[in-house]
Amino acid sequence: xxxxxxxxxxxxxxxxxxxxxxxxxxxxxxxxxxxxxxxxxxxxxxxxxxxxxxxxxxxxxxxxxxxxxxxxxxxxxxxxxxxxxxxxxxxxxxxxxxxxxxxxxxxxxxxxxxxxxxxxxxxxxxxxxxxxxxxxxxxxxxxxxxxxxxxxxxxxxxxxxxxxxxxxxxxxxxxxxxxxxxxxxxxxxxxxxxxxxxxxxxxxxxxxxxxxxxxxxxxxxxxxxxxxxxxxxxxxxxxxxxxxxxxxxxxxxxxxxxxxxxxxx
Numbered sequence: 243x244x245x246x247x248x249x250x251x252x253x254x255x256x257x258x259x260x261x262x263x264x265x266x267x268x269x270x271x272x273x274x275x276x277x278x279x280x281x282x283x284x285x286x287x288x289x290x291x292x293x294x295x296x297x298x299x300x301x302x303x304x305x306x307x308x309x310x311x312x313x314x315x316x317x318x319x320x321x322x323x324x325x326x327x328x329x330x331x332x333x334x335x336x337x338x339x340x341x342x343x344x345x346x347x348x349x350x351x352x353x354x355x356x357x358x359x360x361x362x363x364x365x366x367x368x369x370x371x372x373x374x375x376x377x378x379x380x381x382x383x384x385x386x387x388x389x390x391x392x393x394x395x396x397x398x399x400x401x402x403x404x405x406x407x408x409x410x411x412x413x414x415x416x417x418x419x420x421x422x423x424x425x426x427x428x429x430x431x432x433x434x435x436x437x438x439x440x441x442x443x444x445x446x447x448x449x450x451x452x453x454x455x456x457x458x459x460x461x462x463x464x465x466x467x468x469x470x471x472x473x474x475x476x477x478x479x480x481x482x483x484x485x486x487x488x489x490x491x492x493x494x495x496x497x498x499x500x501x502x503x504x505x506x507x
Contacts (some may be wrong), residue, residue, distance in 0.1 A: 250349040250362065254336040257351065258325045258504050261332055265500045268296040271395050280406035282429050283397055289433030290471045292395040300327045301393050301499050307492040326388050328396050331418055333385050355419025357381030376444045376452040382421040383443040387459055390427060390438055391473055392497060435461060445480050456481040467497050
């Protein structure tokens with residue numbers, strides 16, 4: 243099934259177009275913009291090459307990789323794409339894959355401070371429809387994770403409160419609307435972000451049952467993207483009582499900033 247014929251994809255595309263506009267402010271991020279940040283965060287932003295380049299208002303990212311629904315389950319190959327908007331916060335995420343040879347796709351929307359997750363098999367049967375306070379809080383974590391990993395220039399946001407733990411770790415609180423979430427960011431000696439850990443996200447396979455476990459996204463590989471360093475590979479892990487559950491492995495393909503048009507691929 244091509245994503246072009248998916249109702250979810252059409253909604254994803256329409257939502258992106260609704261938020262796209264000409265980016266007028268292309269002022270460069272400067273060292274002065276970073277002065278209020280803890281030193282490990284400043285060092286990380288310098289590490290990524292963001293200083294001296296335009297501030298980030300939106301991004302588009304394309305991923306491939308694999309995911310599993312439960313520990314011991316089979317890995318499913320996935321393809322996804324997303325747009326994030328940072329002036330008026332929004333995250334629109336579209337994913338497609340196959341389950342037992344049957345195509346399925348999903349749409350995650352985080353707009354304002356509310357989130358939904360919908361998954362449909364063969365573009366016919368809805369198997370997950372998640373929304374509510376847990377989704378709102380959890381996707382606020384995901385949005386902040388994207389800011390940290392994909393758009394570190396946005397970490398100057400006034401809605402982030404920082405606390406330095408030591409030279410290689412900080413705690414952060416990110417507030418959007420009614421949602422305030424926490425995370426710990428860990429760095430290595432070069433300034434690279436090595437892990438993002440949060441207690442404020444929820445594991446749910448059906449949108450009805452939500453389990454609160456520590457969630458982390460370790461990173462150990464970086465690549466150059468138009469003069470900025472971005473992760474090239476990452477994992478998503480739940481720390482369950484039975485042990486770590488690695489449920490996602492992602493290769494980051496394209497990543498672009500400050501777009502003014504929708505791109506299909």
